[in-house]
Amino acid sequence: MNNLTVSEPQIESDTLLSMPIAEAELVFQGYPTNKQLEIISATRDPRKREELYYFVPDCTELIQLSSTEDMLQILSTSLGTGYASILIPCLSSDQFEEMMDIVVWKDGKLDEKSLDIWLFELSLCDDEDLSQFLYRIDIGILASMLRGRFEINSDFLALMIESGTIDPSSKEIQFKDERSKHILDAVWAADENLFTRLLYEVFGLDKEELTSELSTSLERAKEERDQRVEERDRRMGIQVTEEQILQTVDLKKIDLKDDKDE
Template identity: 50%
Template sequence: MNSPKTIAPRSESRKLLSLPTRQAEQLFQSYEKQQQLEILSATRNPKSREKLYYLVPDCTELIQESPTEDVLQVLDTMLGTGLASALLPCLSNEQFEELLDIAVWRDGKLDEESLDLWLFELSECERDDLGRLLRELDIRLLAALLHGRVTLQDLHSSMLLEVGYLDPSSPAIDYADERSRAICNAIWEADDEIFRTFIRELFAIDTEGDVEAELAAAFDAVQADRAARVAARDKEAGIDVTEADLIERVDLESLMLDDDEDDNGTDK
């Protein structure tokens, strides 16, 4: 059996990006999968990497075998456009969980604006795909984020919920904005039981005597679970520097990461 032809991944990336689409597809699909992954890894511009993913009929395998950080860079360029919904379903459950653990936290704290954008992208997914991904999302986090934007009018709402009469169009639910309404509609269409769990979490927050304390407790619990997952992944990967250590030792703002490097250019 002949061994795969040796390639220079960065040079091949430039060649592929310079070719007409049909020729690029034929060439990229002629490579072994490992070679395709090497080319993708060598392509540091996220938008260029996205173009390469689309050179195969179904990029699910390539995305699932790519580092989560590399996939996140690609998805991050699409946030807020609805276009990320085309690639999100390609993620494995484990990748999606890891992606959120990276993408919606800053210095160990929840980035609510980022989470809101990711929820919007999720709401644009096909409902079967959304249902699968929602099962990897901590519903407490969703409830804490949307608290105040999705409100139950009165305590009778819980009775409607328990007998199955509460859905996103119910007059018992008020929405502060159209995005929160769209997110709730998408959750309901994808998995009505997850929607009911979400409403129960909202109701639990609202019925506490000290709502702010309950919200803080919810965030703390989610943060602790996330920290445990990150620590477990680091241990499995043999990483002994914690996220807190990294923040303490490295001034991330001072790092010049040339993610916008032109992959069609020449080596420096």
């Protein structure tokens, strides 16, 4: 019968996990970062590996120095329970992007079930941690997660977004679930400019559409103004339209004189 070879870091891990928590924290924090990572990596059980991260006051650095595969293993054990929300904000933007490429995309399409689980976990993150995390990650990744989960009811969508007249509490925004609203709230809290960029990404808008909407808006404003003028003229019994007056009279050729010159 072959005996499994147990590495020194693995023995260290078993020893630490068998100690009282306060004592284990003291010992683990006394190790240099590279040794802490060796011990974590040598721990095969993802749940036990997760425990080791909590032996330091702030595990962000250790998490971001760990492999994406190791972190995904740990998160996968608690996805859908709400507990993954504790570690997600500690991920680097590259780690999060790699994870989304692995778990959210299948055969070139978004896996709605997996996406919903990750949005659930994100929505349960601490507000401040979530705001900082969303500020770090690629805006395109976040947009792909939120696309189709809320709508903005406006004929001039790009203009509304660019002018900054819309925020998560605006009546024009209709959310399909509270998770999406919570995440948009966090983006807004992190940075209003980030919120604007996110909306552009979600709805696939660009500056050309903004110019087009501006032109359409001006045309509509002119039409509405013409209707008001026509309605006033009708009430006053004026038969000649403003346009006809301008065509008949060249205002540039009118020589206005002061009363003193008469």
